[in-house]
Amino acid sequence: MAAAVLDLPGVTFRAAPDADHQLVIDALRGDPDAFAALVERYDRAVYHLAYRTMRDEEEAKDVTQEAFFKAYRSLKTFKPGAKFSTWIFAIAYHACCDRLNRRKRYSDEELPDRADPARGPAESVIAADEAHRLRQAIAELPEKYRTVVTLYHLQGKQYDEIATVLAIPVGTVKTHLFRAKEQLRRMLTVDNVET
Amino acid sequence: MYERDDDLDRLLFAMPLEEPPADLRASILRATIYRPAFALKPWELWLCGTAVALAVWLAVLIFRDGGAAFMHTLSVIGTIVAHVLLTQNTWLWLAAGIGAAFWLLILNPAPMPAPLFKRYARH
Numbered sequence: 001m002a003a004a005v006l007d008l009p010g011v012t013f014r015a016a017p018d019a020d021h022q023l024v025i026d027a028l029r030g031d032p033d034a035f036a037a038l039v040e041r042y043d044r045a046v047y048h049l050a051y052r053t054m055r056d057e058e059e060a061k062d063v064t065q066e067a068f069f070k071a072y073r074s075l076k077t078f079k080p081g082a083k084f085s086t087w088i089f090a091i092a093y094h095a096c097c098d099r100l101n102r103r104k105r106y107s108d109e110e111l112p113d114r115a116d117p118a119r120g121p122a123e124s125v126i127a128a129d130e131a132h133r134l135r136q137a138i139a140e141l142p143e144k145y146r147t148v149v150t151l152y153h154l155q156g157k158q159y160d161e162i163a164t165v166l167a168i169p170v171g172t173v174k175t176h177l178f179r180a181k182e183q184l185r186r187m188l189t190v191d192n193v194e195t
Numbered sequence: 196m197y198e199r200d201d202d203l204d205r206l207l208f209a210m211p212l213e214e215p216p217a218d219l220r221a222s223i224l225r226a227t228i229y230r231p232a233f234a235l236k237p238w239e240l241w242l243c244g245t246a247v248a249l250a251v252w253l254a255v256l257i258f259r260d261g262g263a264a265f266m267h268t269l270s271v272i273g274t275i276v277a278h279v280l281l282t283q284n285t286w287l288w289l290a291a292g293i294g295a296a297f298w299l300l301i302l303n304p305a306p307m308p309a310p311l312f313k314r315y316a317r318h
Contacts, residue, residue, distance in 0.1 A: 060213075064215070072227040
């Protein structure tokens, strides 16, 4: 099995599925360090996915905790052929969906943009930064595109893995990604012209 | 510069991940591997629950109607138990069950538990 690429800035590991698999087996045998190693590998990526989906720091933190807690409790159900990253992302994504549904139920408005308040003078200076503008553009995408782009960022061009996490067909993933990129390109170009 | 797909991909993959709260990892570990184990096993909890329910039921029976309901229930239960124990069929089925269990043990002995086996193997 080839090593999975999760080689992102700020993430100092390369997640090899075989290593993950061994860690899961060790954790199931009762080795607490093995599960701690899994947490160390994926907590930042899971938090990133939760934060991008929820757009709220507190909720992203809660979702990350919930995802790892559920994973820990149902580690026995983890299928040997599956990838741990896909599994934990799927758990986190479902937790996000539950919370978003709850949020919609208690509010008549569309989902609030809580993570991106209005730009102040300091933010305007930072806005020149490429990554910051991209982050803002992603935050403005509709939820389904935002999640696909985030998972594309986390999992690379593994469309089937993204499809598994979101429980949608691979074709839909590709369509969403194409449209998301189109929107991103448009937003970033407009932003470029304005600045 | 964002017209080409590769450029946008490069920008996307170069984007750093969100910085999680400092205590996130510690709180996850506290909730999972360092979570204190519950003192009782599930079957022990069930046993305690049943015992408490029985005690409450008995207390209600004793204190209601000055214990008349309790005495009545006790006599009903006593009658049923006496009837069951005095029936020949009960003893026949009990004997058949014990006999079957005995012969199953003789013909198909259960494997020795691993730690016990190791202990014996050393000697």
